[in-house]
Amino acid sequence: MDEGHGSHAPAGSDGGSSSMSPSMGHVAGFEAQLMPMQSSFYWGKDxxxxxxxxxxxxxxxxxxxxxxxxxxxxxxxxxxxxxxxxxxxxxxxxxxxxxxxxxxxxxxxxxxxxxxxxxxxxxxxxxxxxxxxxxxxxxxxxxxxxxxxxxxxxxxxxxxxx
Structure with missing residues (x-):
């Protein structure tokens, strides 16, 4: 299996400083850095x-x-x-x-x-x-x-x- 695909470990849990999700991969030689997006309603000040x-x-x-x-x-x-x-x-x-x-x-x-x-x-x-x-x-x-x-x-x- 390719490195980073199919793994469910949290981003950055490989000991590196990467903030990339394991399933994102590379885009034209660059690491895709996406911000997490909320997808359900929540109540909070943050x-x-x-x-x-x-x-x-x-x-x-x-x-x-x-x-x-x-x-x-x-x-x-x-x-x-x-x-x-x-x-x-x-x-x-x-x-x-x-x-x-x-x-x-x-x-x-x-x-x-x-x-x-x-x-x-x-x-x-x-x-x-x-x-x-x-x-x-x-x-x-x-x-x-x-x-x-x-x-x-x-x-x-x-x-x-x-």
Whole structure:
């Protein structure tokens, strides 16, 4: 059997300083160095969020991350609301003037920002940390509630974009 294949010894247990898993092998002459990825939900303050340098190791940092993720989820809903308002106001026929390209550019930027925040939230949830998951879902729900209420109030008062 090849060395390193089929062995179930922990990485680095061969006495060497290699952090490579025994089943990873070599890629074009280089050792593959992959970071372990969490694949089930867990509850705890020790986590890495999006980048290897964004690590929480104490309860204060973890609480700040959860709060930031919660606010980021609300901001995502805000971007969706603004994009919807902008599309409603710019589709009223005013796009025939000479700055139509600028209106389109603003719409594209809003759409891109909303889409980007959505994908970032998905990646954040993929940290599999239970507290972060709850923060994302709570932030999305609260943001939806806030901006849905604002939209309904605007429609009742005749201010809505529709």
């Amino acid at each position: 986590m890495t969020l999006l980048f290897s340098s964004w690590v929480t190791r104490n309860p204060v940092h973890y609480a700040l991350v959860v709060l930031a993720v919660f606010i980021f989820a609300i901001a995502h809903q805000f971007l969706g609301y603004i994009h919807k308002l902008y599309n409603g106001s710019s589709s009223s026929g005013s796009s025939k003037h000479k700055h139509a390209w600028l209106e389109m550019l603003v719409g594209v930027v809003l759409y891109g920002a909303h889409t980007t925040t959505g994908y970032l939230l998905m990646l954040i949830v993929m940290s599999f940390n239970g507290g972060v998951f709850v923060a994302v879902i709570s932030g999305l729900c609260l943001g939806f509630l806030i901006f849905q209420a604002i939209e309904r109030a605007m429609n009742v008062n005749g201010i809505g974009a529709e």
